Amino acid sequence: MEKILISHNRHWEKPYLGLYPRQVFQKLIRQLSARHIQILQGIRRSGKSTVFKLMINHLTASEDPMEILYLNLEDPFFIKFSHSPEKIYEVIDTARKLTGKNIRYLFLDEVQAIDGWEKYVKAVYDNEVFEKIFITGSNAALLNGEFATLLTGRYLSSMVYPLSLSELLAIKNITTYVQMVRRKSDVLALLDAMLRYGSFVEVFDSDEDLKRDIVSTYYDSILLKDCVSNNHIRDIKSFKELSYYLISNITATYSYSSLGKAVGIHDQSAREFVQYLQQAWLLFELRLFSWSVKEQQNNRKKPYVMDNGFINLSFAFSSNSGRLLENLVFSELCKAGKELYYYNKGFECDFIIKNADHSLAALQVCHELTDRNEKREVGSLKKIDAQYPTVSKTIITYNQETTIDGIDVIPFWKFFGIQP
Structure with a gap:
């Protein structure tokens, strides 16, 4: 001893x-x-x-x-x-x-x-x-x-969460807004790494050819130690299938019935499996925004994961840039301690933040605004404005910055980085 x-x-x-x-x-x-x-x-x-x-x-x-x-x-x-x-x-x-x-x-x-x-x-x-x-x-x-x-x-x-963008900036000796803007290429390189590999400390420190393998070992350890072992799960195969299904379908709404059908288990088993994943902080279940708790509970949920590295175990990076950015926004908002919901009552809004004073903020996430998607992204926030006139409205992008009809379009790295 x-x-x-x-x-x-x-x-x-x-x-x-x-x-x-x-x-x-x-x-x-x-x-x-x-x-x-x-x-x-x-x-x-x-x-x-x-x-x-x-x-x-x-x-x-x-x-x-x-x-x-x-x-x-x-x-x-x-x-x-x-x-x-x-x-x-x-x-x-x-x-x-x-x-x-x-x-x-x-x-x-x-x-x-x-x-x-x-x-x-x-x-x-x-x-x-x-x-x-x-x-x-x-x-x-x-x-x-x-x-x-x-x-x-x-x-x-x-x-304690994986490293946030602001913590990564500090590690790279970027400590002021001026430095952040001047070293924009370094900041975007950090963002690219977060999108692809997440921000666990060991992953951040490792060579690129090892990052995915390290994330994979973390994933297996979380499933087996923090979920299967802690909760005495017997149907390990179905549990792993449900976890993989959710991570492969981040940002897409689900019900416990739809999850059960997707992996061939009872609704109650699906509910319990999701709970175990949440208890391990691997998965987060986002609820519909409503002032009624019952309405939140009865509506479909949206899955997000704590770290983007897990997502890239399940699908190709290049074809899912929008979903990866949306998940990363969710993760950073969690690290900031925000109370989050999604909105879907006739139109969709990615995130509703409910502040301590019950004021609201609406966020849309779009990797790149184009002529094809601008009307949809801006339109959702305008419709929110019609129902909640005092809500603040922002579109978070990968690296675009402008103002459209009074709505701020802000790059991820400026929204979550060092403020001027």
């Missing part, structure tokens, strides 16, 4: 190097003084462990590094503990003896690997064993059921 602890806690000897800054980190710094359990959630490989290491580096600037313990509970060493959360006490005790220090900060990575972990965490939290407890999980069900009941009011939760 000592070798495992030493390998997990390299900060005992020196800080972690080569870490990209993440926007969520500043939020965590502001919450550091609160005793609440800090939970990081997000799709597998999105960078939760990196954020942990950023926090550990921050703490070691003023705290004894050996008073900080990091455990990756998906390490094969901990398999024997998977049904015995009380064994974590033994690990903590071994760490204390090894370092000769009292552990003040505890980091538990991929905590869902230990059944009943929430009882251990509640016990040490209530008994004030540690100054601060940090947890990551790769499944939204982490905050459901017994955990939510046991720890109500005791935790703060933050999402």
